[in-house]
Amino acid sequence: MTSTTTRMYSHLGRWLGLAGYMIQYGCIAHCTLEFVGDFVVCRGPSMEPTIYSKDVILTEHITHRFNRITRGDVIIARSPSNPHTHICKRVTGLEGDRVKDGFKTHYVRFEAGTFRMPGGCASRYTTGTS
Amino acid sequence: MSGGQTDILTVALCSARDELRQVLEVARRKFEVGLPIAITFVDCFGYVAKVDGVSMQPSLNPDNSGTSDFVFLNRWSSRSFSYQRGDMVSLVSPKDPSQKIIKRLIALEGDTIRTIGYKNRYIRIPAGHCWVEGDHTGHSLDSNFFGPVAVGLITAKASQIVWPPTRWRQLESVLPENRLPLNLRGVTSKRDVTEDLDVMDLDD
Numbered sequence: 001m002t003s004t005t006t007r008m009y010s011h012l013g014r015w016l017g018l019a020g021y022m023i024q025y026g027c028i029a030h031c032t033l034e035f036v037g038d039f040v041v042c043r044g045p046s047m048e049p050t051i052y053s054k055d056v057i058l059t060e061h062i063t064h065r066f067n068r069i070t071r072g073d074v075i076i077a078r079s080p081s082n083p084h085t086h087i088c089k090r091v092t093g094l095e096g097d098r099v100k101d102g103f104k105t106h107y108v109r110f111e112a113g114t115f116r117m118p119g120g121c122a123s124r125y126t127t128g129t130s
Numbered sequence: 131m132s133g134g135q136t137d138i139l140t141v142a143l144c145s146a147r148d149e150l151r152q153v154l155e156v157a158r159r160k161f162e163v164g165l166p167i168a169i170t171f172v173d174c175f176g177y178v179a180k181v182d183g184v185s186m187q188p189s190l191n192p193d194n195s196g197t198s199d200f201v202f203l204n205r206w207s208s209r210s211f212s213y214q215r216g217d218m219v220s221l222v223s224p225k226d227p228s229q230k231i232i233k234r235l236i237a238l239e240g241d242t243i244r245t246i247g248y249k250n251r252y253i254r255i256p257a258g259h260c261w262v263e264g265d266h267t268g269h270s271l272d273s274n275f276f277g278p279v280a281v282g283l284i285t286a287k288a289s290q291i292v293w294p295p296t297r298w299r300q301l302e303s304v305l306p307e308n309r310l311p312l313n314l315r316g317v318t319s320k321r322d323v324t325e326d327l328d329v330m331d332l333d334d
Contacts, residue, residue, distance in 0.1 A: 024163055027170040034173060067228055078282030081258040083211045 035061055040076055042088050050074065051088065070094070176204045178292055179220070181232055185264035185271065189218070189301070190232070190291070200293035201232070201301070203286035211281050213238070213260070215314075216305035218288040221262065224276050232288060233262035233272050234305075239281075241311035246274045252312070253278070260284075263309065 032038075037060040042051050051057060051074070059076055063069060071091055079085045093099040181190045181199045190199045203220050213219060213235055223229040237243045242254050243261050246268075255261055259278035264270025273279060291297050 024167065027166040030170045030173070031166045035169075078280070079258065080280040080282065081256070083258055083280065083282035 035065070037061055040086070040088070047074070047088055047090070050090075057088075071097075173205065174209075175206055176202055176286060176289075179203050179230075184269050185266050186218075186232060186234075187266040187269070189234075189265050197294065199291050199297055201288045202290040202292050204289040205286045207287045207289075208284060211284070213281070213284065213287065214303050215241075215311070216303040218301050218303075219262065219284045220286045220288060221279065221284045224279050224283060225271075230285065231271070233264055233270070235260055236263050236273070236305065236309050237261035237311040240313075242313050243309075243311050248274045248277065258282070265306070 037058060040057050040059050042055050042057060043053050045053060063073075064075070069075060069091055071094060073091045074088065075091055076086050076088050079087045178200050181201055184191060184194065190201065191197075201218075207213075208219075215235055215238060217235045218232065219235050220230055220232045223231045237255050238260050239255050239257050241261070242252060245251060245253055246263075253261075255278050258281055260281050261273045261278055263272040263274065288301050290301060291299050
């Protein structure tokens with residue numbers, strides 16, 4: 001009787017310990033993927049020839065936390081037209097810049113806090129989120 | 131005799147030092163385990179933030195005495211981006227990404243809204259965007275200033291006021307009657323809009 005109870009407790013202890021370890025490593029994994037970097041599969045032709053469809057790219061999540069995005073950076077951002085999807089674009093202008101809008105001759109002036117990030121196909125600017 | 135005393139003192143010091151080292155070691159291990167769990171908790175479930183400014187009066191910071199409300203920002207509901215009109219949300223300011231603002235969600239994508247002082251009198255909210263406004267009309271830097279904002283900029287939903295204790299309450303999802311999007315009032319044609327405009331102007 002006592003030995004059964006002891007065995008049950010030791011089993012319970014082992015399972016609890018395992019659950020604790022899983023939570024701990026799950027949290028470490030979450031923090032790494034969320035705040036350090038992760039891998040992303042890109043689809044679509046908009047970043048050719050730099051990135052082709054189905055390329056896997058390594059991203060880091062540190063620069064944008066300090067707002068250190070500069071012109072020329074390739075970034076992943078949440079799509080402004082659908083928050084469930086992400087888009088991969090190159091930053092071509094920052095706030096206050098004047099950039100050429102496609103084949104047109106006019107220039108666009110940006111308001112503070114917005115990026116312009118055309119890939120090959122995209123032509124609209126959007127706010128900087130990630 | 132004095133030598134013996136020194137020995138005892140040294141031994142006592144050494145054991146105290148060892149104990150301190152052990153305590154520090156345990157604290158370090160607890161910290162290493164606890165920090166990722168705490169960060170994950172804050173990132174997934176939510177955190178408490180202080181509300182500055184008058185833009186959400188009278189819902190938040192109702193008196194100008196300088197005391198600030200603290201609200202619980204629920205991150206869990208922002209995972210699926212499913213918000214309702216009237217929700218109080220915190221978002222990254224479209225004007226300055228280092229700043230976070232708290233506003234009430236007025237209209238979702240596809241809604242038509244009568245603006246207050248925006249460049250267009252009526253605007254249809256584009257896909258993936260929403261219209262946010264402070265409760266304190268005229269004293270708030272909101273969508274009437276910067277236009278529709280991307281839903282992806284919303285970081286959390288404010289669910290409770292947690293501090294000061296006298297102000298503890300659940301933040302309900304309430305849409306001000308006069309800020310209801312036009313499509314929810316049964317306004318469909320331009321003629322209806324003009325009529326609605328007349329009524330609104332009379333009310334004002």
